[in-house]
Amino acid sequence: MTYDPARHHRRSIRLPAYDYTQPGAYFVTVVTHQRQCLFGEIVDGQVLVSSYGEAVGEEWLRSTQIRREMQLDAFVVMPNHIHGIVIIGETVGAHGRAPLHRAAPHRAPLPHRAPRSIGSFVAGFKSAVTRRINEMRGTPRLPVWQPNYYEHVIRDEEELNRIRQYIIENPARWEDDVENPDVRRNAHRARAPTAPGTL
Secondary structure: OOOHHHOOOOOOOOOOOOOOOOEEEEEEEEHHHHHOOOOEEOOOOOEEEOOHHHHHHHHHHHHHOOOOOEEEEEEOOOOOOOEEEEEOOOOOOOOOOOOOHHHHOOOOOOOOOOOOOHHHHHHHHHOOOOOOHHHHHHOOOOOOOOOOEEHHHHHHHHHHHHHHHHHHOOOHHHHHHHHHHHHHHHHHHHHHHOOOOOO
């Protein structure tokens, strides 16, 4: 199946038999609780991050200091979500950092949040951001993130470059982004039935 960012990054396409601790590159999206625009705004196609957005960027970068077997590639902090490419492993491969792997269907699924896994990386990142933002706004235990996240296994260098470009261009596409609350509201209104006699 060909990767289509407009469709595939919005839901988990976790492969049931894939070992998410093995070396490779992964496209990750994490969205805020109730899609609140906590991290900034888009002005003229550029992200102007808030102090919360700055904390998100700092914790994303800090994540690899804690998990040194992981590296980061392109990422962007959007008003209510973050997209990023996370690389597990140190072996040089197709994109100069780590090999890109296909699924190994003979392997059994690993437990959620296994050490060195994408799940463990995202859980640590979300926890650190939640702690910092709640300290900043004085709201202990208030959720910052949706409980889930989205990931996609990057299969080859062509796909890697396509996803990098998608991440770079994401702010310019905010007016059409399905995570944009205004886009979602307008789509909901368009689907709502018109009551009789209101035309």
